[in-house]
Amino acid sequence: MKCGKHTKFILTPVSEILKDCVNATKGLSMGVETYPLCDYIMQTTFLKMTGASEQKLKCILWEIATNDFEFRYDFLKPQTSYGECSNLKDKNKIFKEITAQIKKLSPDTDYIKNIFSDEIKTEIKKKATENIIGVFEKKVLVSWQEKQFIFYKSNFSKVFDNSHFCNYSCDKKQNENISLIENCIDFEHIVYEHRNRCAHNLKSYQENLPNLSNLVKKEYDYENYFFRFSILVLLDEIFMKIYREYLNLLEMNI
Structure with missing residues (x-):
């Protein structure tokens, strides 16, 4: 596999951060203190x-940009922007760019389709859900948010289904496309908005608790850290998978 300067970092799962968090809190008691x-x-x-x-x-x-000079030319233009790569629009744009690079490197028309087979999607889903449950089960972090964790275990299958991410399509003009995630995974509301609240300390001037109209909404139960962690791991696994395929094709085309 062809390795660039950032390859090791790109292919290190963000789920390792969860394991570090659990290890760092092992010495804490499960008491209310x-x-x-x-x-x-x-x-x-x-x-x-x-x-x-x-x-x-x-x-x-x-x-x-290091490997494709035409892409580099556009990438370095001031008017070409991928933002902070934080919202779903930015992530979709990058995902489509990697897919376009793979199409350039592979003459096989089925290559794109086979990257995210049902078996691979099932494995990705498992890493984003069942593996996370295994990391947190019976740990102090769960004792702090037990209600949210129980809800997550009972409902993660409603959010994380094979049909909710990396769906392949091909139109009449033979334009192949793989979606990143579908609307049923509400990244913007569950992850991105909370990311902004935390990163910019927006709670510092806002009321500490949500209003009652938000609390009674069914969607509010999904605004917990276990769903947020799972969505981030899901996206990470998707990008690592397609980036590995990109690297393999680069090596084959040397």
């Missing part, structure tokens, strides 16, 4: 994951 640490630790872990995700996508763009 440790609960004040909950928001600090959860928020810090969440921001580390979003930050790593965004930096990974920037590194992927730079690696593509």
Whole structure:
């Protein structure tokens, strides 16, 4: 596999940050006296994951620019922007660019279709859900947010289904396309808005608790850290998979 300067970082799962968080809190008791640490630790872990995700996508763009001079020309134009790689629009744009690079490198018309087969999607989903449950189960972090964790275990399958991400399509003009995630995974509301609140300390001038109209909404139960972590891991696994395919094709075309 062809390795660039950022390859090791790009292919290091953001789920490792969750494992570091669990290891760092092993010495804490499950008593109520440790609960004040909950928001600090959860928020810090969440921001580390979003930050790593965004930096990974920037590194992927730079690696593509290193290998494709035509892309580099457009990439360095002031009017060409991929933003901070934080919202879903930015992520979709980068995902489509990697897909376009793969099409350039592979003459096989089925290559794109086979990258995210049902078996691969099932494995990605497992890493984003069941593996996360295994990391947190019976740990102090769950004792702080037990209600949210129980809801997550009972409902993650409604959000994370094979049909909700990386769907392949091909129109009449033979334009192949793979979607990143579907609307049923509400990245903007569950992850991105909370990312902005934490990163810019927006809660400092806002009321500490949501109003009652938000609390009674069914969607509010999905605004918990376990769903946020899972969505970030899901996206990370998708980008790592397609980036590995890109690297393999680069090596084959040397």
